[in-house]
Amino acid sequence: xxxxxxxxxxxxxxxxxxxxxxxxxxxxxxxxxxxxxxxxxxxxxxxxxxxxxxxxxxxxxxxxxxxxxxxxxxxxxxxxxxxxxxxxxxxxxxxxxxxxxxxxxxxxxxxxx
Amino acid sequence: xxxxxxxxxxxxxxxxxxxxxxxxxxxxxxxxxxxxxxxxxxxxxxxxxxxxxxxxxxxxxxxxxxxxxxxxxxxxxxxxxxxxxxxxxxxxxxxxxxxxxxxxxxxxxxxxx
Numbered sequence: 001x002x003x004x005x006x007x008x009x010x011x012x013x014x015x016x017x018x019x020x021x022x023x024x025x026x027x028x029x030x031x032x033x034x035x036x037x038x039x040x041x042x043x044x045x046x047x048x049x050x051x052x053x054x055x056x057x058x059x060x061x062x063x064x065x066x067x068x069x070x071x072x073x074x075x076x077x078x079x080x081x082x083x084x085x086x087x088x089x090x091x092x093x094x095x096x097x098x099x100x101x102x103x104x105x106x107x108x109x110x111x112x113x
Numbered sequence: 114x115x116x117x118x119x120x121x122x123x124x125x126x127x128x129x130x131x132x133x134x135x136x137x138x139x140x141x142x143x144x145x146x147x148x149x150x151x152x153x154x155x156x157x158x159x160x161x162x163x164x165x166x167x168x169x170x171x172x173x174x175x176x177x178x179x180x181x182x183x184x185x186x187x188x189x190x191x192x193x194x195x196x197x198x199x200x201x202x203x204x205x206x207x208x209x210x211x212x213x214x215x216x217x218x219x220x221x222x223x224x225x226x
Contacts, residue, residue: 001159004156041218042216045213045214092157094157096212101159102214103159104157104158106155106156109154
């Protein structure tokens with residue numbers, strides 16, 4: 001399966017600031033996804049990032065809060081904007097491979113003070 | 114609407130004992146089914162997947178799962194648990210023809226020495 005890396009692995013941020021999370025894949029993939037995992041919770045899909053088009057956001061997530069870029073088939077970024085403590089979560093990117101399964105990066109652990 | 118239920122929030126077993134983690138889904142047709150494991154501080158690792166065919170699926174790390182259409186279940190099993198299996202386990206379902214994963218709430222496994 002593809003090797004997926006994320007930067008940063010963790011961060012502590014002040015409220016009102018923004019953080020950009022990077023997701024890098026070692027092979028070209030069509031479908032990339034961003035998830036949020038709030039403390040002690042399951043995963044919730046934020047958006048789907050396809051190269052060459054705007055991201056598709058799930059209900060409850062908006063582009064102004066979570067802008068996403070997908071400049072090529074191996075890279076994507078998710079920005080968490082104007083952060084509040086409620087944004088403290090693990091943010092994970094994933095890719096869909098040819099076997100039909102999604103494979104996940106190691107996650108970015110964000111704490112907002 | 115589709116849903117995934119993992120009835121057991123926490124399970125504790127002794128090392129060497131057998132394990133079964135339950136997963137039930139709600140969907141009219143046969144979905145694609147997955148089990149993932151998340152070790153502390155890690156991302157999600159795919160254990161196994163079911164798309165069609167043989168209803169008993171073998172995965173990595175000695176895990177297997179059985180799809181039972183009549184019970185809408187996809188339970189994960191391991192005959193002998195190792196201390197390194199302590200982690201959180203997530204069942205996921207995706208509708209055939211889409212990419213949207215729906216995750217269960219997870220089962221946290223504790224292994225006693």
